[in-house]
Amino acid sequence: MRASINLGNPILANQDPSTGEPRGVSVDLARALAERLDVELELVVFDAAGKSVQAVADQKADIGFFAIDPVRGRDIAFTPAYVHIEGAYLVAEASPLRENGEVDRPGTRVVVGKGSAYDLYLTRELKHAELVRAPTSPAVVDTFLEQGMDVAAGVKQQLEADAQRAGGLRLLPGRFMVIQQAMGLPKARGETAARFLSAFVEEMKASGFVADALERHGIQGASVAPAA
Template sequence: MDTSRIDARELAPTGVLRAAINIGNPILANLNPATGQAQGVSIDLAQRLAGLLGLTLQQVIYDTAGKSVEGVTGGEADFGFFAIDPKRGEQIAFTTPYVLIEGSYLVRQDSPLTENAQVDHPGRTVVVGKASAYDLFLSRELKHATITRAPTSPAVVGAFLETGADVAAGVRQQLEAGAQEFGGLRLLDGHFMLIRQAMGVSRSRDARQAAFLTDFLEDAKASGFVAEALARHGIQGAAVAPAA
């Protein structure tokens, strides 16, 4: 990939490439229980980018997507990995997506709900992770059900059980893990949204930076790097986004 179109100092003005890493989405990043270090597809991409630019990578770790957005817009990090959303787009300039992830609903085994369309009814409560892509999407789309918010996405299933809510919403794989851990739960078929994961920089930065990162991701997809990273980390249910 040609990196001559951008000066590394533009993207990393401190001299170190600072990547906002959200460990609240285990499809893309999580902490290795043995080492305590972050690992995952987003870390692999950040390391690849730093290597191309000849820079040292610094991981700036956050436990929620909302904090990750604030880190990039507040100047704590140079770029981050986010679900594309129009509300976030007011502050973040997104690249094209590199991974597609399903957002799904989880209910109790004896719930009368059998399909996604039945969720949005008066009197029903849906638990989501605060400021997650699902929170932003469902806050716009649900007209009748009530939304309650867990502090983080990994805490959604626990909050769902503790509060007696009707539905939990989030990353399908995360909900599946919760269903296996606690038992007596099931996922509704299909998905209520398809999440497009991208990279992004603050809109206060030069537009050429987001364009450069888009080229970087398109190259990573075309070369097979993203698919190989998903396979290497054993990620199921996430697909490489089509070429732009």
């Protein structure tokens, strides 16, 4: 079983600093599913959500871990969400912006990771601000700084870490969206496979597996999604 793993979202997966191997909630779920099916697991690792999505849509991977989005849903069958993640805005300390509702104004340039859930959502929702796409979500803040942009958008925890690293930055209070993170598989695999995967996710939530994985990996700011 080939599992598409996105290292661009540190809440779900990252690299072990000592071994370089992928680890995280999504990796744990992939291993649990492989054990349930009694098959070997191959992790297909990407640095951006868009690439991870495309691998499953093209059937170069059997399952993946994505934010639920109608654009992605053309080719991918999603399970119910297993984790909810907050999306936030980051600005310079000197920025006049103080609230999330002030971002969508003419002349405001917002950096997002290309193909990320934030890119897809803000493409639909922003009517006046301009979107600028960084190659990956982890590159958003560096792009924001290098190009002198107005706002960086992404995973709240990633932005917090980048703000501490760079200095002179602050998050706008609250959140502009909640990401529903789910598992997915190619729609071509059929409804039976999709129902099986959905039932697996619900079981992993109900059993405490997802909550334990979040705690084990020290993840803050994400919560187990309620039962579907």
